[in-house]
Amino acid sequence: MNITYNWSIQGISTLPTYNNDTNVVTTITYNVVATDSDSGNTSKVFGTVNTYTLVTGVDFIPFETLTESVVIGWAQTILGPTQIQKIQDSLAYNIVVQIAPPVGVETLPWANT
Numbered sequence: 001m002n003i004t005y006n007w008s009i010q011g012i013s014t015l016p017t018y019n020n021d022t023n024v025v026t027t028i029t030y031n032v033v034a035t036d037s038d039s040g041n042t043s044k045v046f047g048t049v050n051t052y053t054l055v056t057g058v059d060f061i062p063f064e065t066l067t068e069s070v071v072i073g074w075a076q077t078i079l080g081p082t083q084i085q086k087i088q089d090s091l092a093y094n095i096v097v098q099i100a101p102p103v104g105v106e107t108l109p110w111a112n113t
Contacts, residue, residue: 001036001038001039001092001095001096001099002036002037002038003034003035003036003037003088003091003092003095004034004035004037005032005033005034005088005091006032006033006034006035007030007031007032007072007075007076008030008031008033008068008072009028009029009030009031009068009071009072009075010029010030010031010046011027011028011029012025012027012028012029012066012071013025013026013027014026014063021060021062022062022063023062023063023064024060024063025051025063025066025071025074026050026051026052027048027049027050027051028048028049028051028071028074028075028078029046029047029048030046030047030048030049030072030075031044031045031046032044032045032047032087032088032091034088034091034092034094034095036095036099039095039098039099041095041098041099042095043091043092043094043095043098044091045087045090045091047075047079047087049074049075049078049079050078051074051078
């Protein structure tokens with residue numbers, strides 16, 4: 001398997017004003033899509049993080065100049081490497097199950113008689 005993970009931002013919530021700044025991001029909704037280039041199988045997850053956990057002292061970036069890569073960076077910083085790895089492991093497992101499903105439970109052949 002050769003899996004790539006693509007992060008994107010699906011939505012942002014803001015406060016109209018906070019600490020003399022306007023349109024201050026408070027919540028980020030992200031999407032991660034895992035794609036196995038060998039099989040073509042994909043798996044995705046949505047999540048939400050609150051920006052209140054960002055380190056204080058970060059320079060304010062006006063809403064109108066935000067880029068998706070900056071906001072993805074914020075989401076990943078808030079999640080941290082351990083949670084990011086858990087997300088990626090879960091997505092990879094979902095792809096493995098698509099490629100090679102675990103043993104299934106079958107209906108007993110005599111159940112319908």
